[in-house]
Amino acid sequence: MSPVRAASPHITVRVTRSDSSAPSEFTVPRIKPMTVLDALLAVQRLHDSALGFRFSCRVGMCGTCTIRVDGRSALACQTEITDEIAEIRVDPLAGLPVVRDLVVDMTPFWEAWKSVTPYLVPHDDAEVGMDAEPAVIPPDSEERRHIDPSLDCIGCGACFSSCGIAGAHRDFLGPAALNRAMVLIDDSRDAASRLRLSVVGGDESGVDRCHYIYGCSAACPKGLDPAKAIRRIRKKRFS
Amino acid sequence: MTTTPWADPELLTTDVAVIGSGGAGLMCVLHALEADPSLHVTIVSKGAVGRSGCTRMVQGGYNAVLDPNDSIDAHFSDTLAGGKYLNNQELAWTLVNDAPRVIHELETRVGCFFDRRADGRIHQKAFAGQTFDRTVHRGDLTGIEIMGRLRDQMFRLGPVELEDVRALDLIHDADGQLAGITGVHMRTGRPLVLRARVVVVATGGSATMYRVAAPAREKTGDGIAMCWRAGLAMRDMEMLQFHPTGLLAGEARMTGAVLEEGLRGAGAILRNALGERYMESYDPERLERSTRDVVARSGYLEIAAGRGTPEGGVLIDISHLGREEVERRFPGMVARTRQIGQDLASGPVTVSPTAHFHMGGVIIDKDCLTSLQGLLVAGEDAGGVHGANRLGGNGVAESTVYGARAGDTAAGMAPARSLHEPDQGEIDASFRRAYAPLGREEGPSPFELTRRLKELMWNKVGVVRDGEGLVQAAKELDGLAEEVRTVAAPGPAAVNFGWQEAMDLTNQITVARTMAYAAAWRTETRGAHARSDYPDSRQELDYLVLEAGPGDEIHSSVAPVEFTHASPPRLEKSGSDGGKP
Amino acid sequence: MTTTPARPAPASRGSAVRRRRAAYISLRMTGVLLAVLVLGHFASTHVITDVSGTDANFIDERWASLLWVIWDSVMLVAVLAHAVLGLWAVVADYSAGTRRLVIRATVFVVAGLLLLGGLAIIIVGASG
Amino acid sequence: MTLPQFLFFLGFTIVALVVIAFTVVVLRSARFYDGGAFPTGAMIMRLARPGRERVELQRWAFYVHRISGAGVFGFLCLHVVDVSLFAFSPAVYDNVHSLYGTAVMRVIEVGLLFALLFHTFNGLRLVSVDVKDLGIVASTRVLYVVLASTLVFGIVGAYYILKPVFL
Numbered sequence A: 001m002s003p004v005r006a007a008s009p010h011i012t013v014r015v016t017r018s019d020s021s022a023p024s025e026f027t028v029p030r031i032k033p034m035t036v037l038d039a040l041l042a043v044q045r046l047h048d049s050a051l052g053f054r055f056s057c058r059v060g061m062c063g064t065c066t067i068r069v070d071g072r073s074a075l076a077c078q079t080e081i082t083d084e085i086a087e088i089r090v091d092p093l094a095g096l097p098v099v100r101d102l103v104v105d106m107t108p109f110w111e112a113w114k115s116v117t118p119y120l121v122p123h124d125d126a127e128v129g130m131d132a133e134p135a136v137i138p139p140d141s142e143e144r145r146h147i148d149p150s151l152d153c154i155g156c157g158a159c160f161s162s163c164g165i166a167g168a169h170r171d172f173l174g175p176a177a178l179n180r181a182m183v184l185i186d187d188s189r190d191a192a193s194r195l196r197l198s199v200v201g202g203d204e205s206g207v208d209r210c211h212y213i214y215g216c217s218a219a220c221p222k223g224l225d226p227a228k229a230i231r232r233i234r235k236k237r238f239s
Numbered sequence B: 001m002t003t004t005p006w007a008d009p010e011l012l013t014t015d016v017a018v019i020g021s022g023g024a025g026l027m028c029v030l031h032a033l034e035a036d037p038s039l040h041v042t043i044v045s046k047g048a049v050g051r052s053g054c055t056r057m058v059q060g061g062y063n064a065v066l067d068p069n070d071s072i073d074a075h076f077s078d079t080l081a082g083g084k085y086l087n088n089q090e091l092a093w094t095l096v097n098d099a100p101r102v103i104h105e106l107e108t109r110v111g112c113f114f115d116r117r118a119d120g121r122i123h124q125k126a127f128a129g130q131t132f133d134r135t136v137h138r139g140d141l142t143g144i145e146i147m148g149r150l151r152d153q154m155f156r157l158g159p160v161e162l163e164d165v166r167a168l169d170l171i172h173d174a175d176g177q178l179a180g181i182t183g184v185h186m187r188t189g190r191p192l193v194l195r196a197r198v199v200v201v202a203t204g205g206s207a208t209m210y211r212v213a214a215p216a217r218e219k220t221g222d223g224i225a226m227c228w229r230a231g232l233a234m235r236d237m238e239m240l241q242f243h244p245t246g247l248l249a250g251e252a253r254m255t256g257a258v259l260e261e262g263l264r265g266a267g268a269i270l271r272n273a274l275g276e277r278y279m280e281s282y283d284p285e286r287l288e289r290s291t292r293d294v295v296a297r298s299g300y301l302e303i304a305a306g307r308g309t310p311e312g313g314v315l316i317d318i319s320h321l322g323r324e325e326v327e328r329r330f331p332g333m334v335a336r337t338r339q340i341g342q343d344l345a346s347g348p349v350t351v352s353p354t355a356h357f358h359m360g361g362v363i364i365d366k367d368c369l370t371s372l373q374g375l376l377v378a379g380e381d382a383g384g385v386h387g388a389n390r391l392g393g394n395g396v397a398e399s400t401v402y403g404a405r406a407g408d409t410a411a412g413m414a415p416a417r418s419l420h421e422p423d424q425g426e427i428d429a430s431f432r433r434a435y436a437p438l439g440r441e442e443g444p445s446p447f448e449l450t451r452r453l454k455e456l457m458w459n460k461v462g463v464v465r466d467g468e469g470l471v472q473a474a475k476e477l478d479g480l481a482e483e484v485r486t487v488a489a490p491g492p493a494a495v496n497f498g499w500q501e502a503m504d505l506t507n508q509i510t511v512a513r514t515m516a517y518a519a520a521w522r523t524e525t526r527g528a529h530a531r532s533d534y535p536d537s538r539q540e541l542d543y544l545v546l547e548a549g550p551g552d553e554i555h556s557s558v559a560p561v562e563f564t565h566a567s568p569p570r571l572e573k574s575g576s577d578g579g580k581p
Numbered sequence C: 001m002t003t004t005p006a007r008p009a010p011a012s013r014g015s016a017v018r019r020r021r022a023a024y025i026s027l028r029m030t031g032v033l034l035a036v037l038v039l040g041h042f043a044s045t046h047v048i049t050d051v052s053g054t055d056a057n058f059i060d061e062r063w064a065s066l067l068w069v070i071w072d073s074v075m076l077v078a079v080l081a082h083a084v085l086g087l088w089a090v091v092a093d094y095s096a097g098t099r100r101l102v103i104r105a106t107v108f109v110v111a112g113l114l115l116l117g118g119l120a121i122i123i124v125g126a127s128g
Numbered sequence D: 001m002t003l004p005q006f007l008f009f010l011g012f013t014i015v016a017l018v019v020i021a022f023t024v025v026v027l028r029s030a031r032f033y034d035g036g037a038f039p040t041g042a043m044i045m046r047l048a049r050p051g052r053e054r055v056e057l058q059r060w061a062f063y064v065h066r067i068s069g070a071g072v073f074g075f076l077c078l079h080v081v082d083v084s085l086f087a088f089s090p091a092v093y094d095n096v097h098s099l100y101g102t103a104v105m106r107v108i109e110v111g112l113l114f115a116l117l118f119h120t121f122n123g124l125r126l127v128s129v130d131v132k133d134l135g136i137v138a139s140t141r142v143l144y145v146v147l148a149s150t151l152v153f154g155i156v157g158a159y160y161i162l163k164p165v166f167l
């Protein structure tokens, strides 16, 4: 049997505050199980009710609790504090303007998202609305196979802030927007694929700015692979 | 001129103000702007637009009749049977009729991509309490697909988005006409007054006020409390649904997160700490596949009788299907349990009933109109659609169907309705109430009061209630209502969640008081409302209508259920509703 | 208030895609080509011959062979094309606005001069 | 030291400084924009853990690819100039070129070799990621091969380059 070191009864939480005179190191009791979100809530409850951070669903579905834990982007609510961890450092997301403490302004992320025409543009002759029949698309069709694994993006921005290129001057559309573009380009119900491809494949802000750093695919809490979407768009340019 | 503790309010004007950006809110915006693109629409959202609220969290799916072998009538009677015939039949009928049409719209206009069956048509799965497999879904993350795509539509339509803005109160003009709302920018702490021709309230109910609760953190009954203060009537306030299988993770925030219903559908077994399969004694026929209210109540009674685990739960076990099978069919649920140090794939997991959905709410008609002209209510804030118990899969249907209808109504109404000048006295009162905790240095902590409220509601207005407990609860709630007026949330106004919590709490207590009141009135067990002192269902079907009186008073009147579409089957005398046999 | 970003007509956008695609494929093709040429060059000047042996005589002999003239010319063209295309992204990643334009212009001019100069030597060297 | 040699030395210094400055820019901006590039304890722990965390390695591959690309380009600029002396005057060329045989320059050449080898192999890896549609796992595996090849070829090359110093 391997020797088990008893978990320390406290967790030290170091937070990067936007007001540098505000306290930034806290000690909170360990609970079991415990996520980084629990630690932040404990700081808020026990030490500083004005600590700024956001969350909503606490089950990894809303994508609003994204922060950096020990330097890497993650959902606070899905990042466990395991027994061997006695100390964590949390920072606001990299590459986005800080609103307060751990709350960042996601506008650059959504601006990029917006610029790929992120919504379905139905064909001219397609019927849309409450009386239109949904398209028949078999689950094993080529399009569904490509779209399926890329569908569940929660817009958390973990990928964006793990990609130094997207964060730096924010003129690279970034992994999530490109992933969304890929989904729609592959969607047979969509009529704007050419326009979209011309943005993601023709602008300097498009796929050519990706250097396969893979921060995106590694950080995605939903297991999406934006790098793969980027590869696919690059290939699509040749057809 | 006196100086106020709040900054100069920002003054805004719009045609349609939509409060809440969940399924109901965004569907409303979509329909309003599709119907009349010249409208000026403003979304007011306490959380991130499209990424807050519970529609986002929907895993299971969406009930709609799509298959030619299914029928609207069947869905309707399932909904009434689930709701124990307490439903407003007009609303339920509209729900089942519109649900397929909204699914069509979600696919063809909004761009959702639901899962397909082998022949390429939309796949529908089985859900509890339904006579046909009619639940549309996208994997086990249906809400993300619906809300993600609705959010994308906002980029097409371009409404004004006031993100991280909390609506505080509905404001009338000097003649009592609806004039707009007050609110506060959570990022800066600056107040705002939004004048609007039409206001749509879609803030998604209040089920977070329990120790074990499933919903998103924003859902603190703001909309209902807002309407309450504005004098609107509520119904079915005692009807709070508990989901039978919420996770227990100690003090971790994860506590209350739902383990989906599909597990029981797939053969999961519930046992108490003694290892007994207790559903055998509550519903020997349907066992674990019984409806939510019955299973939740049974679990609660086991725990209350001391047959629960040390953590205060019961055990759900599906590991007999084999590790790989469980991992394949329920990957999300397995991951969720592993995250809290348990493992659904290899053994039992501790669960407890968890507060899930509030059936009660503001009284509306099928076009979302309320008794206040210019005010529409949609989604979980409205009452009557689900009666005494909501079917799994009817919730997101309600929010999108009624959100869409609210949008249509608003588009028709806005051009004809003029803007009204908000009453300055009301505005000041609203801000005074909101900003009071911020100025205070001394007083109870909002977090501590919230904890007490949650304990109280869980213990006394919880899964199973009794007259004595409810009387006590009402008294304690009155005390809390006093105490919350002295709560202190020091710190800056910008991004101050302590202060936000204080405002949440005020609304939660307002709603909690109506719940305790209505629960004390309903001396029977029906659907989600279980009374240990009245285990049987009454013959007559009626509901309590509540309205705010002067001061903190609650006014009530009883109204009979109207059977406009279908009459309930006659109840047998001992027709227990699944309570303890 | 709908946001319809002003975009150039689709026709010119199609050519933008073709241009980006050409740059993308050129970077990779020159890269693969260079893998052979540069490593070969390095091997011949450092491993097969010791550097101290690569004096004027060595160059004289080397550029007497057409193979090496072509080799070195192609390598020069490819390496500059590759570097300019590569630096295109590098410059974009670390700069914005006019600064980006200025850096790009500089890289471009330097590369152009090197290319002209370099080709001149190889030709002169080979013929002289 | 002759004047041409001095000028070469000057040029070399400038190139070296530019490359160092560029390295600082790349690593610093990494710290700001993708969450920190400096080898902290937490990061080294990540490198040791299997699975997705290995992405730290990918990140460094990107930094090094960038820096080596720019470095090789900088040296190329210098190299084209010094070779052009040959057209101008073979004697001056020989004079400057004799520097390449010195021990210090040989060590620098070894550095150049490693930069070139890594950039080449990693560049081929990046091409193959696109061509063969490699995912994060496969491409990380190829990255190990890149590192190994760089090391092997680099050591062999270094042996030949440095041999005269010790003989």
Ligand SMILES: Cc1cc2nc3c(=O)[nH]c(=O)nc-3n(C[C@H](O)[C@H](O)[C@H](O)COP(=O)(O)OP(=O)(O)OC[C@H]3O[C@@H](n4cnc5c(N)ncnc54)[C@H](O)[C@@H]3O)c2cc1C
Binding pocket: B019, B020, B021, B022, B023, B024, B025, B044, B045, B046, B047, B048, B050, B052, B053, B054, B055, B056, B057, B058, B059, B060, B061, B062, B063, B165, B166, B167, B168, B202, B203, B204, B205, B214, B215, B216, B218, B219, B220, B222, B223, B258, B356, B357, B378, B379, B380, B381, B392, B393, B394, B395, B396, B397, B398, B399
């Ligand atoms: C975990 C979970 C799983 C569920 N699964 C299912 C399912 O499988 N099938 C099903 O049919 N139903 C399900 N439901 C129920 C369903 O989610 C709800 O019925 C439905 O989403 C309610 O939608 P809504 O639009 O009314 O509110 P919500 O989607 O909850 O949105 C509320 C919105 O109001 C905003 N808001 C709140 N207060 C304010 C304020 N003061 N000012 C401004 N904005 C405010 C919030 O930010 C949010 O945007 C589930 C619920 C939960 C909690």
Ligand code: HEM
Binding pocket: A210, A211, A212, C027, C028, C030, C031, C032, C033, C034, C035, C036, C038, C039, C079, C082, C083, C085, C086, C087, C089, C090, D065, D066, D068, D069, D070, D072, D073, D074, D076, D119, D120, D121, D122, D123, D124, D126, D127
């Ligand atoms: C020898 C074989 C070579 C191969 C296979 C190769 C391959 C590549 C590839 C694929 C890229 C694109 C990387 C990306 O977009 O992320 C690249 C970038 C680059 N290469 Fe090379 N290259 C080679 C040699 C060289 C040489 C000799 C130079 C220097 C003159 C050079 C300079 C650059 C530069 C400056 C970049 C841009 C760096 C970046 O984008 O991060 N390369 N190379």
Ligand code: SF4
Binding pocket: A063, A152, A153, A154, A155, A156, A157, A158, A159, A160, A175, A176, A179, A216, A219, A220, A221, A222, A223, A224, A226
């Ligand atoms: S792709 Fe993944 S990491 Fe990026 S925003 Fe979407 S869910 Fe988050």
Ligand code: F3S
Binding pocket: A162, A163, A164, A165, A166, A174, A175, A209, A210, A211, A212, A213, A214, A215, A216, A217, A226, A227, A230
């Ligand atoms: S991290 Fe960035 S560079 Fe590419 S592979 Fe992902 S988008």
Ligand code: FES
Binding pocket: A055, A056, A057, A058, A059, A060, A061, A062, A063, A064, A065, A066, A075, A076, A077, A078
């Ligand atoms: S709180 Fe919603 S993803 Fe973490």
